[in-house]
Amino acid sequence: MTIEELEQIAESVRLENARYDYEVHVCMDLACASQGAEKLRDDLVKAAEASGKKVLVRRTGCMGPCSSGPLVRVDPEETLYAHVNAKHAEAIVSSLGGKPVPELQCDLNDHFDKQVRVVLENAGHIDPEKIDEYIACEGYKALMIALVEMTPNGVLHRITESRLRGRGGGGYPTGLKWSTVAKASGDQKYVVCNGDEGDPGAFMDRSVMEGDPHRVIEGMAIAAYAVGANKGFIYVRAEYPVAVARLTTAIREARRRGLLGNNIGGTTFNFDVEIRLGAGAFVCGEETALLASIEGRRGTPRTRPPYPAVSGLWGKPTLLNNVETYANIAPIIRKGGKWFADMGSERSKGTKVFALTGKITNTGLVEVPMGIKLREIIEVIGGGVPGGHTFKAVQTGGPSGGCIPAELLDVGVSYDALMAMGSIMGSGGMIVMDDTSCMVNVARFFIEFCMTESCGKCIPCRAGTAQMHTLLTRICDGTATMDDLELLEDLCSTVREASLCGLGQTAPNPVLSTLKYFRNEYVEHIVNKRCPAGVCAIKSQVEVLA
Amino acid sequence: MPAFTPPPLPSDDKRWKIVNGTMRKNGFARHALIETLHTVQSSFGYLDEDAIRFVARSLRVPLSQAYGVVTFYHYFSLKPPGKHTVTVCAGTACYIKGADQLIAAAEERLGIAQGHTTKDGNISLMTARCVGACSRAPVVLCDGEVAGEASVEQMLEQLERWTVE
Numbered sequence: 001m002t003i004e005e006l007e008q009i010a011e012s013v014r015l016e017n018a019r020y021d022y023e024v025h026v027c028m029d030l031a032c033a034s035q036g037a038e039k040l041r042d043d044l045v046k047a048a049e050a051s052g053k054k055v056l057v058r059r060t061g062c063m064g065p066c067s068s069g070p071l072v073r074v075d076p077e078e079t080l081y082a083h084v085n086a087k088h089a090e091a092i093v094s095s096l097g098g099k100p101v102p103e104l105q106c107d108l109n110d111h112f113d114k115q116v117r118v119v120l121e122n123a124g125h126i127d128p129e130k131i132d133e134y135i136a137c138e139g140y141k142a143l144m145i146a147l148v149e150m151t152p153n154g155v156l157h158r159i160t161e162s163r164l165r166g167r168g169g170g171g172y173p174t175g176l177k178w179s180t181v182a183k184a185s186g187d188q189k190y191v192v193c194n195g196d197e198g199d200p201g202a203f204m205d206r207s208v209m210e211g212d213p214h215r216v217i218e219g220m221a222i223a224a225y226a227v228g229a230n231k232g233f234i235y236v237r238a239e240y241p242v243a244v245a246r247l248t249t250a251i252r253e254a255r256r257r258g259l260l261g262n263n264i265g266g267t268t269f270n271f272d273v274e275i276r277l278g279a280g281a282f283v284c285g286e287e288t289a290l291l292a293s294i295e296g297r298r299g300t301p302r303t304r305p306p307y308p309a310v311s312g313l314w315g316k317p318t319l320l321n322n323v324e325t326y327a328n329i330a331p332i333i334r335k336g337g338k339w340f341a342d343m344g345s346e347r348s349k350g351t352k353v354f355a356l357t358g359k360i361t362n363t364g365l366v367e368v369p370m371g372i373k374l375r376e377i378i379e380v381i382g383g384g385v386p387g388g389h390t391f392k393a394v395q396t397g398g399p400s401g402g403c404i405p406a407e408l409l410d411v412g413v414s415y416d417a418l419m420a421m422g423s424i425m426g427s428g429g430m431i432v433m434d435d436t437s438c439m440v441n442v443a444r445f446f447i448e449f450c451m452t453e454s455c456g457k458c459i460p461c462r463a464g465t466a467q468m469h470t471l472l473t474r475i476c477d478g479t480a481t482m483d484d485l486e487l488l489e490d491l492c493s494t495v496r497e498a499s500l501c502g503l504g505q506t507a508p509n510p511v512l513s514t515l516k517y518f519r520n521e522y523v524e525h526i527v528n529k530r531c532p533a534g535v536c537a538i539k540s541q542v543e544v545l546a
Numbered sequence: 547m548p549a550f551t552p553p554p555l556p557s558d559d560k561r562w563k564i565v566n567g568t569m570r571k572n573g574f575a576r577h578a579l580i581e582t583l584h585t586v587q588s589s590f591g592y593l594d595e596d597a598i599r600f601v602a603r604s605l606r607v608p609l610s611q612a613y614g615v616v617t618f619y620h621y622f623s624l625k626p627p628g629k630h631t632v633t634v635c636a637g638t639a640c641y642i643k644g645a646d647q648l649i650a651a652a653e654e655r656l657g658i659a660q661g662h663t664t665k666d667g668n669i670s671l672m673t674a675r676c677v678g679a680c681s682r683a684p685v686v687l688c689d690g691e692v693a694g695e696a697s698v699e700q701m702l703e704q705l706e707r708w709t710v711e
Contacts, residue, residue: 030679034692066681200676201638238584238621239677277584279619280675296579297611298618355680357639363681398638429680431638445641449675455618 001258001265003144006135013136020056022096023075024048027124029062029207030242031364032069036085040070043089051093061211063124064115065108066364073124074100082106110380111362116343118351119327120367123211128246131253134214140259142333146222147265150333155226156182159329161337163349168194168285168322169397169426170502171348171415177319180309181227184317189229191220192313192320194290195236195243198282199398200449202429204353205323207365209236209243212327213250217273219326221260222333224271227319232273233294238280247275282399282453286501287320289455300455301501322427324353345371348414352425358395358432361386368413375409378432389434393517397426399446399453400506402513403439422513424506438535439518440525444472446510450503461504464495468511475522478529478538485522489515550574553603556596561589565597569604576605579615583622592623620675628663628670630689630708632701637676639683648684649673651698655705669708 017023026032026041041059048055063071068082072092081092081104088104095101126133134140146155160175181189193216197205209216220232236244251273254260262270276294283289284299291313293299312318328350332340341349348370354377357363361383368377378384378394385391393403402423404411411417415425433442451465471488474480492508499505515522524530529538552574555562568585572578582605586597593616602612616622634640634648649660652671656664663670679685682694688704 030677030692031682031694034679034682034685034694069682197678198675199638200636201640201680202676203678203680206678239674277581278621279580279584280621281619282675293580294577296577296581296607296615298614357680357683358642363639363683365681395638429638431642431680433642437642442642445638 001140001144003141003148006139006141006144009132010136010138013132017056019054021054023056023058024092024096025058025060025063025073025075025124027061027063027069027071028059029066029211030203031062031066032071035070037070039086040072040084040089043086044072044093047089047093051096053093053096055093055096058127060125061123061128062120062207062365064120064364064366065111065362067362068106068108068364072104080106080108082108108362111366111383114372114376114381115367116351116369117367118331118343119208119215119324119353120211120365121331122215123207126212128211128213129249131214131250131257131259134212135257138334139214139330140218142330143218143221143225143259144265146225146333147267147269152182152226152228155222155333158333158337159226162332162340163337164325164328164332164340165348165415166322167324167328167352167427169400169424171425174321174325177309177321178223178226180307181229181317181319184310186317188231188316189227190313190316190318191224191227191229191232192291192294192318193220193232193234193326194285194287194320194322195234195240196278196285196290197237197240197323197427198285198453199400199427199429201357201395201431202355202398202427204355204365204428206240206243208323208327208353209240210246213243213246214254215327215330216247216323217250217254217260219329220273221264221271222329223319223321223326225269227317229319230270230272232271233276233313234273235276235278235284235290235294237278244275244277251275281455282449283455283501283503286503289501290320291318298455300457301503303500324428343369345412345414347416348425352413352428354428354430356382356430356432359385359387359389359434359437360432370414371412373410373412374404377413377430378409382432385432385434387434389436391432392435392437393433393439395423395431395433395442395510396429397424397506397509398429399449400424400502400509401426401429402509403433403442403517404513405517422509422516424509436533436535438476438531438533439514439521440472440475440531441533441535443511443514444469444476447472447507450507454503454507458498458500458504460495460498461500461507464491464499464504465507467491468495468508472511475525476531476536478525478531478536480526482523482526485526550606553600556600562600564589565601566604569601574605576607579605579607579612580619583612583616587622592626594624625663626667629668631670631672631687632705633672633674633677633687634660634701635677635679635683635685635687636673637680637683639680640676640685643683645684648686648696648698648701651702652705655702669705
């Protein structure tokens with residue numbers, strides 16, 4: 001495979017597409033599929049055949065605004081239809097060439113206008129099971145450019161220049177991580193993709209793996225070239241069967257096209273990828289635990305150093321990045337590091353994908369430039385809180401993150417700003433809560449999660465989260481005292497300081513951030529035996545005495 | 547050292563051949579343990595002692611270590627599932643939108659706690675950490691089929707249909 005051959009494939013896809021007058025795209029991501037998108041596509045195909053018009057019906061990955069699903073987009077007009085079901089198929093096909101179907105049209109301009117699509121540029125446009133469609137969108141061109149025109153050092157330089165930071169949540173500079181692995185000595189090195197997405201309430205990585213799987217593989221291959229690895233593993237949650245299937249197909253197709261395997265692009269570069277299934281352990285998002293799991297062992301973390309960059313899988317230097325980080329690589333190689341660094345804020349460059357969920361009108365997947373105000377994401381892109389309720393907090397970073405209150409919504413989104421507010425960027429879950437959510441209850445939910453997911457290796461996390469859960473339960477049912485609150489704060493700092501890995505170190509964040517911004521709710525539960533949101537079942541005095 | 551010969555298949559059940567296939571594909575390497583356990587669970591529905599012993603011996607992993615892996619990961623089950631399975635997603639977005647009410651309603655209707663199967667072996671009630679359909683929370687999976695914006699009534703109706711079958 002050469003750049004010219006890629007161009008030929010792209011040309012043949014364009015010629016094939018040109019045979020059709022209209023392209024009807026059906027979103028088949030989980031949210032739309034759960035509402036009958038499969039049948040809708042079948043009926044669109046039938047209606048198209050019956051009409052005699054030249055219509056190409058294409059299934060795609062996530063288009064974004066899931067709450068308006070099932071979604072259909074008609075090109076070249078770019079008409080977006082919302083809440084479509086199978087019985088609308090004929091109306092859509094017969095409208096082609098005339099006026100759009102008015103009752104299905106949706107106005108989501110505000111939702112889309114503020115977004116910038118880099119990672120999601122192909123999602124919603126290509127069929128994720130067809131490698132040629134990815135190639136037609138400049139797919140694998142970056143890999144060929146890297147292999148043929150650039151040295152591994154040149155690739156490292158470009159990634160460093162882009163100032164991309166790890167999208168798994170920690171925000172470690174990607175270029176620095178790659179350089180460390182590249183410098184590590186050893187003839188066997190690995191690249192690993194973390195697709196474990198354990199944050200409950202986030203699905204960005206699932207959508208990327210399902211909607212544009214080749215982009216992840218291409219990013220990994222470029223990384224392997226840069227650091228000198230010849231073998232890669234994608235670690236995917238077993239709870240994501242569609243992602244596993246799409247990646248399996250993508251790997252097979254890439255091998256068939258000679259984009260994985262030996263002598264890629266006619267060079268001496270060899271690289272292949274294998275999928276490893278997770279088995280439901282949140283701690284496996286931690287890098288050393290993930291590597292233990294790939295080796296077939298219990299996913300318990302170990303002390304660092306040595307870092308995986310020096311001693312990772314089977315003791316070999318290993319590069320580990322998140323799905324979204326790899327998804328950013330190909331465009332950086334194609335368009336240059338400076339192009340990427342021009343987007344975003346001072347210290348957080350590029351874009352970030354967020355899964356916007358909870359009490360918000362437009363739930364779904366959004367991609368925004370770093371530095372955008374939280375308020376714009378929630379009120380403009382998300383359409384605000386529905387049902388006449390008022391916004392209370394937005395939770396970012398999952399169980400390792402925190403709750404950000406209304407008065408801080410004008411802060412721009414960046415790694416540093418979120419951390420200063422007591423939360424973290426995390427992998428991109430963004431859950432909106434309104435006045436019907438009790439913040440103490442939410443904190444207890446996350447601590448319960450961390451307690452269950454604690455691997456048990458270190459005591460501060462294993463015992464600390466359990467004690468924190470007991471105290472929070474007491475506060476929730478109105479049996480706690482102010483001394484308990486003090487003890488809880490004390491425990492938070494112990495667990496944070498003394499835990500072995502990120503799970504324990506960040507587990508107190510949901511408690512600390514709610515204590516910081518919503519302390520009155522805690523006090524109200526303890527002193528006045530009242531849950532302001534009306535969520536917690538406060539025990540009566542009689543029950544307590546009994 | 548004599549060459550290692552993998553143990554014979556536990557029975558002539560064809561599913562063991564699928565399990566063996568996974569191990570062979572990985573050259574009977576120890577790191578294939580989790581992959582193989584996944585194959586056992588997808589073929590048999592759960593992992594019983596015979597299966598764990600067979601896999602451990604085939605991959606030359608101590609039985610204690612294999613059992614340790616099985617019990618470490620939530621995805622692996624040591625109990626056979628019911629004929630039907632209702633799974634309530636308990637991720638954050640679902641929780642904010644009332645997943646606990648769905649779980650409570652299912653527990654009351656079936657008379658079992660989450661993670662258990664009705665005595666007649668008909669319905670298992672499970673919770674999931676997150677299935678990634680957060681934008682349509684709360685989510686219930688009925689025999690793997692995702693239903694978004696689930697209501698207690700809808701879920702109970704489905705349980706009723708399974709009960710009268």
